Amino acid sequence: MVVGEPSDITLLKEIAELLNEETDMVRMLEGAIRKLLSGSTFETAWIFFIDEKGKHQLVAQANLPASLEDNNCRHLQKGGCWCVKRYHDGDLEKASNIIACQRIENAIPAKSRKQGSITHHATVPLQSGKEKFGLLNIAAPDTVSFSKDELALLESVAFQIGSAIKRIGLTKQEQELALVKERNRLARDLHDSVNQLLFSVTLTARGGVEMSEDTSVQETFRDIQHLTQEALNEMRALIWQLRPKGLESGLLDAIKGYGEMLGLTVETKMTGVIQLPSRIEETLFRIAQESLNNVRKHAGVDQVELYLSVTATDVLLVLKDEGRGFVFDHKANLPSIGIQSIRDRAKAEGGTADWSSEIGKGTEILVRIPY
Structure with a gap:
């Protein structure tokens, strides 16, 4: 199988269309790997996100064997492994066959393995330019290693996924920036209008207490002053919540x-x-x-x-x-x-x-x- 054959080009095109249309990260990743499995010889896939400290997070998986899916994917969620360590150390730059997988060995001990089971996997880093996000791992039953052509296809898919992850990240940053701007605008409007109006009512009520000689009227103005001061405090708290000061x-x-x-x-x-x-x-x-x-x-x-x-x-x-x-x-x-x-x-x-x-x-x- 060589990337460039009609079947591979069609598969890459379908994956690209899915990645471009989706805006939710998890749905995008799971959709992409399911599309990859349906159009290739690969039968199992999972994706790790890995942070700067080397801590991994399982973010997507498809068609896992029962042993790996058991107990909320415990063997994939916890512990360390060689491919994650190589990635964190900067030694994993292209699609590679993994000789031994600690996670699979823990999930499926050698004595429990049988024909048609997963024993090995291949891995490829997900990145966009110099920015790295994690790993895409794939496997198939009774397959110890994948061919160069299969690894080439895997690299092409990983390149597409890495670019899509970057796109969604940038979109999210833009949305967060727009949200911050809107919060700041609303905070300014509240400060310049409602906040000032409440402050003016407080001063007016204070003046009413001093100017009136009627006890009942004075008490009414004091109640207005008290309620307005409470509303003013609430408004200031709301402005703080919209636009944190001091961080x-x-x-x-x-x-x-x-x-x-x-x-x-x-x-x-x-x-x-x-x-x-x-x-x-x-x-x-x-x-x-x-x-x-x-x-x-x-x-x-x-x-x-x-x-x-x-x-x-x-x-x-x-x-x-x-x-x-x-x-x-x-x-x-x-x-x-x-x-x-x-x-x-x-x-x-x-x-x-x-x-x-x-x-x-x-x-x-x-x-x-x-x-």
């Missing part, structure tokens, strides 16, 4: 600044060196925002303790108050909008969020996110 000076400073804006004193302790990806940093800031909002609204205290621990693999954020506390039903699907928001933000980054609270003894929130 350029560091995560802890930003959280402390937000707490001060809410009238809270945030005592911080930290272990490790904060060198987090901007995405993780903003997620932690948003989670801290929501937590501090809950303290201000429900805890009845103005002191909060915040602990941040950063290791080589993950970051732990703990926020603790000694306020009223609450009864939290862990079996509830939606305990509250605020708690669900924190949980969703942590989960979106592959992390977890847990609570510990007791009436009269405060609340502790623990968030752990890998990076």
Whole structure:
């Protein structure tokens, strides 16, 4: 099989069309490898994304044997292997036959292998220019190695997939930039219009208290002043949420600044060196925002303790108050909008969020996110 024959050209064209039409990363990758399997002698495929630290993530798979698919693809999800190590070390530059695969050996011990089983695989890096994303692995039953022509086809498909990954990444960056711009615009509009209007109402109500001699009228103006001040505080908090201030000076400073804006004193302790990806940093800031909002609204205290621990693999954020506390039903699907928001933000980054609270003894929130 030589790339350039009508069947291969048709297959590459069909894969290219699928890659160009799809906008969701996982659907795109799974669709591409399924198309590859249907038009070639390859029968099994899976894709790893691999980060700068050599940590891999299984992002797509197709037609895996039961032994590799077992227990949520445990043998592909966990542990190390030769091809991932070679990729991380920069020694894997083209499609290659892998002599021995630790993952297959662990999933299918030699004594359990039989005719028609997967024993080896080939691998090829996914990249666009000098930017590398991970590996495409393919296999077929009773196949120890693939021919040069088959590896050439694999390289052509990998080139297409790498270019598509780059395209989706750039599209996502553009969307995120557009979202940031829209948040900034909305924050400016709220500050310049609604925020200023509420401030003017507060001053007017204060003047009404001083000018009136009627006790009932004064009380009415005081109520207006109080409600308007509360609305003004809510508006300032909303503007902070739309356009985080202080992150350029560091995560802890930003959280402390937000707490001060809410009238809270945030005592911080930290272990490790904060060198987090901007995405993780903003997620932690948003989670801290929501937590501090809950303290201000429900805890009845103005002191909060915040602990941040950063290791080589993950970051732990703990926020603790000694306020009223609450009864939290862990079996509830939606305990509250605020708690669900924190949980969703942590989960979106592959992390977890847990609570510990007791009436009269405060609340502790623990968030752990890998990076």
